[in-house]
Amino acid sequence: MPLSPRASIGIALDEVDTPALVLDLDALERNLLRMADAVKGSGVRLRPHAKSHKCAEIARAQIAAGAVGVCCQKVSEAEALVAGGVADVLVTNEIVGKQKLACLARLVREAKVGVLADDAGNVAELDAAARAEDVRLDVLVEIDVGAHRCGIEAGEPALALARRVASCRGLRFAGLHAYHGSVQHVRDPRERRAAIAAAAEKARLTKTLIANSGIACETVTGAGTGTFMLESASRVYNEIQPGSYVFMDADYNRNLWEEGWPRFEQSLFVLATVMSAPSPGHAVLDAGLKASSVDSGMPQVHERPGVEYVRASDEHGVLKIAAAAKAPKLGEKLLLVPGHCDPTVNLYDWFVCVRKGKVEALWAVTARGAVW
Amino acid sequence: MPLSPRASIGIALDEVDTPALVLDLDALERNLLRMADAVKGSGVRLRPHAKSHKCAEIARAQIAAGAVGVCCQKVSEAEALVAGGVADVLVTNEIVGKQKLACLARLVREAKVGVLADDAGNVAELDAAARAEDVRLDVLVEIDVGAHRCGIEAGEPALALARRVASCRGLRFAGLHAYHGSVQHVRDPRERRAAIAAAAEKARLTKTLIANSGIACETVTGAGTGTFMLESASRVYNEIQPGSYVFMDADYNRNLWEEGWPRFEQSLFVLATVMSAPSPGHAVLDAGLKASSVDSGMPQVHERPGVEYVRASDEHGVLKIAAAAKAPKLGEKLLLVPGHCDPTVNLYDWFVCVRKGKVEALWAVTARGAVW
Numbered sequence: 020m021p022l023s024p025r026a027s028i029g030i031a032l033d034e035v036d037t038p039a040l041v042l043d044l045d046a047l048e049r050n051l052l053r054m055a056d057a058v059k060g061s062g063v064r065l066r067p068h069a070k071s072h073k074c075a076e077i078a079r080a081q082i083a084a085g086a087v088g089v090c091c092q093k094v095s096e097a098e099a100l101v102a103g104g105v106a107d108v109l110v111t112n113e114i115v116g117k118q119k120l121a122c123l124a125r126l127v128r129e130a131k132v133g134v135l136a137d138d139a140g141n142v143a144e145l146d147a148a149a150r151a152e153d154v155r156l157d158v159l160v161e162i163d164v165g166a167h168r169c170g171i172e173a174g175e176p177a178l179a180l181a182r183r184v185a186s187c188r189g190l191r192f193a194g195l196h197a198y199h200g201s202v203q204h205v206r207d208p209r210e211r212r213a214a215i216a217a218a219a220e221k222a223r224l225t226k227t228l229i230a231n232s233g234i235a236c237e238t239v240t241g242a243g244t245g246t247f248m249l250e251s252a253s254r255v256y257n258e259i260q261p262g263s264y265v266f267m268d269a270d271y272n273r274n275l276w277e278e279g280w281p282r283f284e285q286s287l288f289v290l291a292t293v294m295s296a297p298s299p300g301h302a303v304l305d306a307g308l309k310a311s312s313v314d315s316g317m318p319q320v321h322e323r324p325g326v327e328y329v330r331a332s333d334e335h336g337v338l339k340i341a342a343a344a345k346a347p348k349l350g351e352k353l354l355l356v357p358g359h360c361d362p363t364v365n366l367y368d369w370f371v372c373v374r375k376g377k378v379e380a381l382w383a384v385t386a387r388g389a390v391w
Numbered sequence: 392m393p394l395s396p397r398a399s400i401g402i403a404l405d406e407v408d409t410p411a412l413v414l415d416l417d418a419l420e421r422n423l424l425r426m427a428d429a430v431k432g433s434g435v436r437l438r439p440h441a442k443s444h445k446c447a448e449i450a451r452a453q454i455a456a457g458a459v460g461v462c463c464q465k466v467s468e469a470e471a472l473v474a475g476g477v478a479d480v481l482v483t484n485e486i487v488g489k490q491k492l493a494c495l496a497r498l499v500r501e502a503k504v505g506v507l508a509d510d511a512g513n514v515a516e517l518d519a520a521a522r523a524e525d526v527r528l529d530v531l532v533e534i535d536v537g538a539h540r541c542g543i544e545a546g547e548p549a550l551a552l553a554r555r556v557a558s559c560r561g562l563r564f565a566g567l568h569a570y571h572g573s574v575q576h577v578r579d580p581r582e583r584r585a586a587i588a589a590a591a592e593k594a595r596l597t598k599t600l601i602a603n604s605g606i607a608c609e610t611v612t613g614a615g616t617g618t619f620m621l622e623s624a625s626r627v628y629n630e631i632q633p634g635s636y637v638f639m640d641a642d643y644n645r646n647l648w649e650e651g652w653p654r655f656e657q658s659l660f661v662l663a664t665v666m667s668a669p670s671p672g673h674a675v676l677d678a679g680l681k682a683s684s685v686d687s688g689m690p691q692v693h694e695r696p697g698v699e700y701v702r703a704s705d706e707h708g709v710l711k712i713a714a715a716a717k718a719p720k721l722g723e724k725l726l727l728v729p730g731h732c733d734p735t736v737n738l739y740d741w742f743v744c745v746r747k748g749k750v751e752a753l754w755a756v757t758a759r760g761a762v763w
Contacts, residue, residue, distance in 0.1 A: 022467070025490070025763050036490045038762050070705055092706040095394070112706065115666045115677070115722050118397070118408045137669055138721055168707055169667035169675050200704060294487045295509055295541035303541050305487070308734040310762050313686050314703070331686070332572060333442055333733045334464040334484065334762070335540055349510055350487050361705045362680040365738070368760055387760075388740055390410045390682050390706070391397050 024369040024381045032373050033352055037292040038310035040367040041354065042266075042382070044374045046286035047077075050265050051084040053281040058085070058259070063251045066090055066109060066240065068262030071361045073386035074370065075103020077265060082107075088131065090260045094119045095389035097126055103385045107131040109240070111196060111260065113161070113169055115141060119391065120148035124156060124189075133157035135196050137171040142183050142190070149189030157193040158184045159238065162225055164218035166200045173197075173221035178228045185234050194238030195229075197222040198260065203245035204270055204315075208277045215242075215249040223255045244271060248280050268360040270315035288321060288354040289363065290371075291336065296349045304328070304336035304353065311336075311355060312362035321354035323347070328355065396741040396753045404745050405724055409664040410682035412739040413726065414638075414754070416746045418658035419449075422637050423456040425653040430457070430631070435623045438462055438481060438612065440634030443733045445758035446742065447475020449637060454479075460503065462632045466491045467761035469498055475757045479503040481612070483568060483632065485533065485541055487513060491763065492520035496528060505529035507568050509543040514555050514562070521561030529565035530556045531610065534597055536590035538572045545569075545593035550600045557606050566610030567601075569594040570632065575617030576642055576687075580649045587621040595627045616643060620652050640732040642687035660693060660726040661735065662743070663708065668721045676700070676708035676725065683708075683727055684734035693726035695719070700727065 025036035032041065058065045067081045069089040078089045078100055088107025091097050097108045113135055114123055126132050127149070136142050136158050149156040162177045163170035171177050177195070184192040202214040222239050229236045240258035242250035244267075250256040263271055266287035276282065291306035308331050311318045318336070320326045325344025330337040336355075340346045347353055357363035364370075368387055372380040397408035404413065430437045439453045441461040450461045450472055460479025463469050469480045485507055486495055498504050499521070508514050508530050521528040534549045535542035543549050549567070557564040574586040594611050601608045612630035614622035616639075622628040635643055638659035648654065663678035680703050683690045690708070692698045697716025702709040708727075712718045719725055729735035736742075740759055744752040 022760050036488065036763050113666045113675075116408065116664055137667055140721060163669060167673070168704070168709060169669060171669060292488055294485045297509055297535060297541060297543060301539070303485075306762070308684065308686050308731075309737045309760075312680065314680050332540065337540060349512060359680075365681045366760065366762070388394050388681075388738065390678070390738070391408050 022368050024371065026371045026378050026381065028378050028380065030378050032290070032376050032378065035290055035371055035378065037290050037352060038306040039290045039371045040364065040369065041288040041290045042370040042372045043286045043288070044372050044379060046284040047265060050283045050286060051080060053283060054261065054264055055085045057248065057281045058251065061251045063256060064258045066258050066260055067265070068111070068260045069096065069100055071262035071364065072265060073364060073384050073389065074382055075100055075105060075385040076382040078103070078105045093389055093391060094122050095391050096386040097132060098122065099386035099389050101126060101130045105130070109133040111135060111198065113137055113141060120144055124148040124152035124154055127152065127154035127156055133159060133193055135159050135161040136180065136184065137161045137169050139180060139183055142180065142187065146187035146189040155189060155191050158190045159194045159196045159240065160184065161196040162221060164197045164199050164221050165202065165214055166198065168200060173225045174228060177225045178232060181229050181234055182232065192234055194236050194240065195222055195225060196240055198241035198243070199246065200243065203243040204274065206273060206275055208275055211246050212249055215246050219250065219253040219255045226255065245274055263360050266360040269319045269356045269358045272356070285356055287357060287360055289318060289357055291353055291355055293347045293349050293351045293353065299346070300340050300342065302338040302340060302347050304338060305334065306336050306355060307331045307334045309333055309366060311357045312359050312366070314362060315359035318355040318357050321356050323353060394740050396743065398743045398750050398753065400750055400752065402750050404662070404748050404750065407662055407743055407750065409662050409724060410678040411662045411743045412736065412741065413660040413662045414742040414744045415658045415660070416744050416751060418656040419637060422655045422658060423452060425655060426633065426636055427457045429620065429653045430623065433623045435628060436630045438630050438632055439637070440483070440632045441468065441472055443634035443736065444637060445736060445756050445761065446754055447472055447477060447757040448754040450475070450477045465761055465763060466494050467763050468758040469504060470494065471758035471761050473498060473502045477502065481505040483507060483570065485509055485513060492516055496520040496524035496526055499524065499526035499528055505531060505565055507531050507533040508552065508556065509533045509541055511552060511555055514552065514559065518559035518561040527561060527563050530562045531566045531568045531612065532556065533568040534593060536569045536571050536593045537574065537586055538570065540572060545597045546600060549597045550604060553601050553606055554604065564606055566608050566612065567594055567597060568612055570613035570615070571618065572615065575615040576646065578645060578647055580647055583618050584621055587618050587625070591622065591625040591627045598627065617646055635732050638732040641691045641728045641730045644728070657728055659729060659732055661690060661729055663725055663727055665719045665721050665723045665725065671718070672712050672714065674710040674712060674719050676710060677706065678708050678727060679703045679706045681705055681738060683729045684731050684738070686734060687731035690727040690729050693728050695725060
């Protein structure tokens with residue numbers, strides 16, 4: 020059932036069958052270097068988020084470029100990454116349910132694995148699962164720093180939960196998770212700065228409380244591609260988790276950035292073919308909802324001014340072509356910049372990796388569909 | 392790489408690991424019967440659209456319930472369905488590109504296969520591909536009946552293209568494709584009725600023109616779950632292509648229906664677990680953008696009044712819980728009705744098929760990810 024890649028090494032990009040998930044290796048490598056440079060000397064560890072790429076090959080490249088390990092969101096992702104040679108994985112999520120907890124505990128035998136908690140009952144279940152496997156599992160307490168998704172309240176409630184983790188024989192309290200997800204895509208960098216200042220303050224207070232109670236708080240982790248420079252400079256966070264910087268997407272490209280921040284390049288594309296061009300000003304691509312996620316807006320047509328992807332149905336993308344624009348011809352292949360990289364990658368089994376217009380490698384999306 | 396199902400036959404629904412794509416077999420079977428009843432005696436052939444389910448098992452069940460074959464959108468879907476035992480597949484789409492055309496022509500050796508065309512150059516390529524394989528390929532001319540996606544103009548332009556198809560040694564002109572996709576989800580049934588009346592008129596005129604020119608126009612096909620009763624009654628269409636009726640989804644459930652039309656039941660669900668419940672009125676599910684497509688709105692929580700799925704991120708679904716509602720507990724499993732069935736199914740490798748609360752079967756999503 021895993022689909023074969025519809026490309027082979029050595030062919031030209033234009034010969035790749037469509038829709039295909041295309042990765043520009045030069046741009047990817049420059050993004051890896053830019054992130055390594057940005058983190059260098061800050062005293063902050065880089066632990067990129069693998070939920071964006073779900074690819075053991077890219078995780079290993081990130082580690083080779085200085086990352087201490089990776090993050091992921093699901094136990095099944097962690098399993099796939101560890102099987103793909105990644106030795107240090109933090110599941111930046113609460114894990115609930117007997118089956119998942121047993122898998123998580125088993126994984127501790129094979130790699131350094133950590134997980135989050137925001138509930139005392141769940142901590143007891145984590146402990147039971149770890150003890151059943153006779154392992155010790157790293158647990159970070161997640162605090163809500165403004166995203167209002169998961170996470171216990173900062174301050175005393177977090178301290179109480181940290182104490183509980185520290186008291187469990189099967190668990191090791193490893194620190195705080197303080198990620199502000201909803202601010203990553205706020206366009207104005209001043210608003211992002213203000214939100215992360217408030218988040219860092221909550222993390223700082225909680226860390227101090229915990230340290231004062233005599234519990235070591237080794238790690239404070241969080242941050243995404245939209246804010247990681249702020250957490251890095253906060254003197255509270257000592258680990259950051261950006262994910263999308265390897266690829267970028269149309270939504271992140273709409274953010275405004277502060278001066279002096281690294282600029283990441285678009286390295287991820289969907290290659291699509293014009294399959295119908297029934298009238299002037301109008302054409303249809305063979306890439307719709309099942310080829311590029313639209314949760315954060317339509318994909319954008321790469322380097323084709325006046326050609327706009329205006330509507331997606333299951334397997335079609337409708338293009339509007341301005342009168343002055345060069346109209347794409349039937350059969351022509353266009354590159355799209357996905358609206359949102361993470362759920363787009365999850366639609367594909369393979370990255371078609373391209374350098375200077377030629378296919379250089381085919382990388383499996385190792386954890387494609389690994390949602391449990 | 393194909394993920395194993397996280398369920399096994401005989402276990403209770405509540406033991407299925409999450410997120411999981413759950414199919415209620417009783418509801419599915421009733422939907423199949425309702426559609427068979429609705430079509431019976433109308434003189435119209437049923438050719439359900441398999442893009443919704445991508446599952447050979449369901450396609451075979453549809454054929455067993457009276458369908459003449461199925462539709463699909465992609466050559467790779469057709470290949471997967473034919474490999475799964477489906478003998479008659481209409482690709483309701485234009486197919487462009489040498490690789491795809493060669494695969495399509497090869498498939499004619501194994502099954503009855505048809506395809507659409509809306510361009511003379513593409514017709515020449517279809518002919519060349521068929522002749523290279525020494526087969527005869529059924530081609531239907533797609534006319535634009537109001538959806539403004541693919542399709543040539545009705546009337547004389549369509550006649551000219553039909554003539555061209557009929558003149559090709561490798562092709563057989565098999566009729567007209569007249570699908571009005573954009574009207575399927577218009578809520579008011581009177582608006583749908585008016586749009587389909589206009590579509591049927593375009594199809595009728597074009598069919599008459601073609602017949603008067605001495606070319607047999609065997610099939611006029613189109614229709615979806617939102618309108619198929621109208622095309623069936625039109626005396627123009629002799630084949631209909633509803634897809635979503637087998638499953639339904641939150642978006643189709645918002646449509647209003649005329650009296651006397653069959654009512655289809657929700658048979659498709661995403662099972663999700665409450666993974667965090669950090670404060671009253673608020674909980675988080677383990678099913679986000681990678682577990683349920685949000686292009687047509689958020690999923691709905693099934694039979695839990697006052698519990699609303701308000702926000703999706705990659706792997707999280709945020710629930711808002713009304714003060715008077717029964718709050719879901721941490722670890723509790725809830726059924727979600729996906730916003731849009733087709734792209735949701737495409738995220739999964741398996742249907743977990745349930746009857747009366749027990750897992751009865753596991754069906755592969757045969758053509759999951761088959762986008763080319």
